[in-house]
Amino acid sequence: MRQALWLLLETLGSLLAIACLLRAYMNRVGIGSRNQIGQFILAVTDWLVRPLRRLVPAGGRLDWASIVAALLVSSVLAFLFVSMFGARQVPSFGAVLLLSLFWLVKWSLWLLTVLVIVQAVLSWVNPYAPIAPTIDALTRPFLAPIRRVVPLIGGVDLSPLVLILGIQVLLTLIQSMVP
Secondary structure, eight states: OHHHHHHHHHHHHHHHHHHHHHHHHHHHHTOOSSSHHHHHHHHHHHHHHHHHHHHSOOBTTBOHHHHHHHHHHHHHHHHHHHHHHSOSSOOOHHHHHHHHHHHHHHHHHHHHHHHHHHHHHHHHHOTTOTTHHHHHHHHHHHHHHHHHHSOOBTTBOOHHHHHHHHHHHHHHHHHHHOO
8 A cells, every 4th residue: 555655756756856856957958938838837836836936046047946846746755764764763954854855866867868769759750849849948058969979870860878878877877876
């Protein structure tokens, strides 16, 4: 029963934290809510981010309220995880914070992986889809440096494959560092 409850909590919590991270990243890149993805992310996260805006000041192009919201969600999730599956003690603040930061990094890398896969599929299937410019704007900062080094081979852009491979290596390294 605990595993089923945890599956539900982890799924909902991680999706909410990812939405908060995506909101912060979209703000950083300069993509507003004028597209379908932006409107969806805004609708999902506004109830959590808007009250935090009064407490957390904006810092340039970084949306600190969204980042704090993602950290809050991952911290609550980490506390629940340690409480449910850890020893029968009160979880330590350091362990919860470390686990929540680890999850945020992991979720960010998975978000980037999904965005790159969607961008690659759209470029082959329907490059003129309404969400294609948004996905391209989100992945371009990561793919552009790779495209400068890896040339087109037979007209095929291999930079998404190189980036996904790099992300998987990073995820493996990060996973091996956490006990």
